[in-house]
Amino acid sequence: MVETVQSWEVPIAREDDIVLVRRKARALAQERGFDAFAAAALTTAASELARNVWVHAGGGKAIIEELTDGYRTGIRMTFVDEGPGITDVERVLQGGFSTARSLGLGVSGTRRLVEEFDLQTAPGRGTRVVIVKWTRF
Amino acid sequence: MRTLRTRLGFDQRELQSRRAFFDIQDEDLARLAELRELALKHMDDINEEFYTHLLSHPETKRFFPDDATIRRVKRLQREYFLGLFEGRCDLEYVENRLRVGAAHEQIGMSPRWYIGAYRKYLSQLLDRFTNELPVGEGRIGYDSVLKLIMFDMSLAIDAYIAANLETLGRHQAAIRELSTPVIKVQDRILLLPLIGAIDSQRAQQVMETVLLRVIEEKAKVMIIDIAGVPVVDTKVADHLMKTTAAMRLVGAQTILTGISAQVARTIIQLGVDISAMPTLARLQDGIELALSMLGQQITKAST
Numbered sequence: 001m002v003e004t005v006q007s008w009e010v011p012i013a014r015e016d017d018i019v020l021v022r023r024k025a026r027a028l029a030q031e032r033g034f035d036a037f038a039a040a041a042l043t044t045a046a047s048e049l050a051r052n053v054w055v056h057a058g059g060g061k062a063i064i065e066e067l068t069d070g071y072r073t074g075i076r077m078t079f080v081d082e083g084p085g086i087t088d089v090e091r092v093l094q095g096g097f098s099t100a101r102s103l104g105l106g107v108s109g110t111r112r113l114v115e116e117f118d119l120q121t122a123p124g125r126g127t128r129v130v131i132v133k134w135t136r137f
Numbered sequence: 138m139r140t141l142r143t144r145l146g147f148d149q150r151e152l153q154s155r156r157a158f159f160d161i162q163d164e165d166l167a168r169l170a171e172l173r174e175l176a177l178k179h180m181d182d183i184n185e186e187f188y189t190h191l192l193s194h195p196e197t198k199r200f201f202p203d204d205a206t207i208r209r210v211k212r213l214q215r216e217y218f219l220g221l222f223e224g225r226c227d228l229e230y231v232e233n234r235l236r237v238g239a240a241h242e243q244i245g246m247s248p249r250w251y252i253g254a255y256r257k258y259l260s261q262l263l264d265r266f267t268n269e270l271p272v273g274e275g276r277i278g279y280d281s282v283l284k285l286i287m288f289d290m291s292l293a294i295d296a297y298i299a300a301n302l303e304t305l306g307r308h309q310a311a312i313r314e315l316s317t318p319v320i321k322v323q324d325r326i327l328l329l330p331l332i333g334a335i336d337s338q339r340a341q342q343v344m345e346t347v348l349l350r351v352i353e354e355k356a357k358v359m360i361i362d363i364a365g366v367p368v369v370d371t372k373v374a375d376h377l378m379k380t381t382a383a384m385r386l387v388g389a390q391t392i393l394t395g396i397s398a399q400v401a402r403t404i405i406q407l408g409v410d411i412s413a414m415p416t417l418a419r420l421q422d423g424i425e426l427a428l429s430m431l432g433q434q435i436t437k438a439s440t
């Protein structure tokens with residue numbers, strides 16, 4: 001059974017907030033014993049998704065949760081916005097597609113950095129991305 | 138020059154709502170205009186007392202270093218004082234009051250001191266009004282002047298905060314410039330140690346500074362050390378590649394150093410292809426590579 005131990009909410013209302021989300025993710029990962037690779041992966045994933053909220057949806061929020069399954073510690077990050085949503089989900093998940101003339105590797109790359117990944121979106125209905133990363137044991 | 142008012146977005150609507158909140162009615166303004174004569178009569182003694190007060194406290198005294206300053210601010214103070222009794226509270230009035238706050242920020246006088254100074258004014262006016270006006274009139278007149286002075290105070294504080302933020306912004310710009318320290322390693326080799334988060338403004342700035350320096354120094358190799366960058370996400374990687382492409386256009390090659398094992402692995406997992414630039418873990422190796430690249434170029438050129 002997975003339980004939430006603690007949770008934090010960070011609004012993403014300006015570019016600087018991306019740094020705050022990222023720092024919270026990194027600090028938590030380090031405090032809870034994630035190794036350097038896992039911490040870097042989580043921090044980078046947080047950076048990508050927070051930036052997407054800011055750049056593509058004009059703002060939203062991040063919810064950061066500390067989880068436990070009785071053995072390991074997990075960090076779940078949920079990124080929520082009420083922006084335009086994603087029309088071409090398939091292409092975005094595949095990677096290399098961007099509506100902002102950037103690399104288009106944020107979503108597809110993030111998927112490879114975490115253990116669990118869930119994307120819910122629809123045109124005009126906003127976007128919600130949930131990622132989870134666990135300590136090794 | 139743009140007015141303070143427009144810079145702060147203070148328009149007719151804001152004026153209406155703030156006047157409503159401070160309860161400044163046309164009757165208040167008319168009443169103050171009627172009190173102008175009394176105000177004129179006491180202007181000089183009120184001002185003298187006011188400055189005696191300011192000069193008797195070291196915290197405020199230091200803002201009046203010499204007689205010339207004192208004369209100048211006394212004149213401004215008279216203008217301020219008479220402004221209260223002109224029977225107006227329009228946008229021009231607002232502009233004038235905002236300047237008070239901006240001027241205080243410039244000389245570094247913080248709101249606590251000039252709020253204390255407003256307090257002194259109010260005491261003095263209360264004193265004159267109760268002594269010289271029939272009881273009811275004095276009280277009503279004082280209430281009107283209280284409204285207007287509080288209104289002035291709100292404007293002065295708005296302007297103070299805005300000016301303060303601008304000062305901060307200028308400092309940030311300066312820091313940003315300082316944090317793009319391009320170092321000349323050797324003739325034709327430049328080094329940029331990047332430290333801290335790369336936001337879009339900073340990315341822009343890095344690109345511009347680096348380009349300028351490369352052209353200025355006629356550099357052939359630009360080493361960018363990212364050991365101090367906390368996260369290399371697709372945005373940072375994209376920025377580095379764009380900088381590399383721009384460097385190539387002005388005839389310089391880019392070497393990326395300071396890439397930790399974690400960062401290398403994360404970049405690969407993200408699927409970013411940074412093979413367009415040589416990457417090395419250690420800065421020293423980067424410098425050696427730069428030297429050898431130059432050596433090769435020199436030999437090539439001489440054959």
Ligand SMILES: Nc1ncnc2c1ncn2[C@@H]1O[C@H](COP(=O)(O)OP(=O)(O)O)[C@@H](O)[C@H]1O
Nearest residue numbers: 052056085098099100102103104105106107127
């Ligand atoms: N939160 C979001 N809201 C709306 N659209 C998004 C959001 N996140 C991603 N997208 C869309 O998915 C595309 C790919 O995103 P991503 O993989 O992060 O690459 P990039 O941000 O470089 O474009 C974006 O260009 C955008 O069209």
Ligand SMILES: [Mg+2]
Nearest residue numbers: 048052106107
């Ligand atoms: Mg993105």
